[in-house]
Amino acid sequence: MAIDRLDGRLIELLAQEPRIGVLEASRRLGVARGTVQARLDRLQAQGVIRGFGPDVDPAALGYPVTAFATLEIKQGQGSDVRTHLATVPEVLELHTITGHGDMLCRLVARSNADLQRVIDRVVGFEGIVRASTAIVMENAVPLRIIPLVRAASDG
Amino acid sequence: MAIDRLDGRLIELLAQEPRIGVLEASRRLGVARGTVQARLDRLQAQGVIRGFGPDVDPAALGYPVTAFATLEIKQGQGSDVRTHLATVPEVLELHTITGHGDMLCRLVARSNADLQRVIDRVVGFEGIVRASTAIVMENAVPLRIIPLVRAASDG
DNA sequence: GGTGAAAGGTCATTAAG
């Protein structure tokens, strides 16, 4: 189940230089090409590596404002709220969290003013009782995974 | 600055099938190779596409528990807290948010019991006054970007 | 458009758990 040292180094290498191929990776890691290929296949089969999709920056798309909204949901309306929020493009992710029918969602907007429009659309749904929004001022630690990979592979 | 319809379709295509090359992408989109290559170069130069790093699933690494912690920071200790949290592998991201010296961080742990260890390590720092943690029960909408890309390219 | 290179697959051999 867990990944070993070589898996960890492979993931790190791919994260740092995504453009290198299997052959180049095998050279860098000092192992055979087939080994890298087998590891990659296994990591993807296990679901450790979900894919290699493009990493898109919302700010560069014109949405420089990020916010987190905590939503209080009316009993039994969770499913409807999920469906509703999934239709809002500015909702980048949504979690149900511990607490009395609470959800947490990540939003982006074109500006602070535009955030009002987004929030109105988000909470404009009968199942949502209350919403509390926190605007992100600085992304001190951008979403990262490498340190965790190191920890998981006892690197 | 903004992306057009073709950019949007290209990003979508790459998100759905990351393994396809420039040539195959040009066939699917019905445009010339050079066009796709130029668009890709421009999108990366503009920062819209940050890269094609591997998308790693923390759960598959053995960290199935996710939580969000809101931290209240002592005045003037923000920088030290950032440095401290950056050393904790289980801290996947950290934001400074609106509110009285507040930060929001995303954590993962091996189990609910292990979460206690992670939180202890996170808050075991003098600059942190108070911490409030919400455990994620269900990731109703996984982190996504395609709907926003569609909206940005008026797709 | 042509060409050098790499990806992806299969195989037998060898090493290690």
Added chain:
DNA sequence: CTTAATGACCTTTCACC
């Protein structure tokens, strides 16, 4: 004995000029 790594070979496909 089972699993994994290796190096060799092959064909298709792509990236670059």
